[in-house]
Amino acid sequence: MLILSAFPATAKRVTAEFATRRNEFLAALADEVYIAHATPGGHLERLASRVREWGIGWEKGKSSCADIQQNAQ
Numbered sequence: 120m121l122i123l124s125a126f127p128a129t130a131k132r133v134t135a136e137f138a139t140r141r142n143e144f145l146a147a148l149a150d151e152v153y154i155a156h157a158t159p160g161g162h163l164e165r166l167a168s169r170v171r172e173w174g175i176g177w178e179k180g181k182s183s184c185a186d187i188q189q190n191a192q
Contacts, residue, residue: 123144123148125140125141125144126140126141135162138162139162139166142162142163142166143166143169146166146169146170146173146175147173147175149175150175150176151175151176151177151178152167152170152175152176152177152178153177153178153179153180154166154167154177154178154179154180155179155180156180157179167179
């Protein structure tokens with residue numbers, strides 16, 4: 120098992136910045152990315168844009184409850 124971290128050993132709390140860096144770090148290592156839910160204009164939607172820029176294959180689930188309701192009809 121290989122354990123990688125993009126953070127110093129002194130990092131004790133997850134901040135919004137650390138969470139963004141963690142998500143980008145893991146996405147950069149991946150062959151494909153699946154985003155189950157991304158709020159329009161949110162952090163994960165911005166991550167999806169970066170993943171597309173990097174040329175990594177990606178797929179997303181439903182982006183909102185409205186999408187789920189619309190597709191159920």
